[in-house]
Amino acid sequence: MVRAADEGKVNVTVSLSAALAREARHLAVDRGLSLSGFLSRLLVEQIEAARSYQAARDRQLSLLREGLPLGTDGKIAWSRESLHER
16 A cells, blocks of 8 residues: 655646646645645555556456366366257
């Protein structure tokens, strides 16, 4: 998990429209945060969501590669013809 206080801080310059900056400040104040703290929290949430998605994707791809047990022990006990008999 990433936390804003985990490491030393780095200054980053971000250009926002005046309207966006005003709205973001209001949202930050409503949450009791500075604009910097608010943006930091949003970035942490996005990074954690991306990491969580990647981990879930990796798990699912691993299941696809390994396959699931279907109770056949890897042997096909039927033929195409027997499945399509009328």
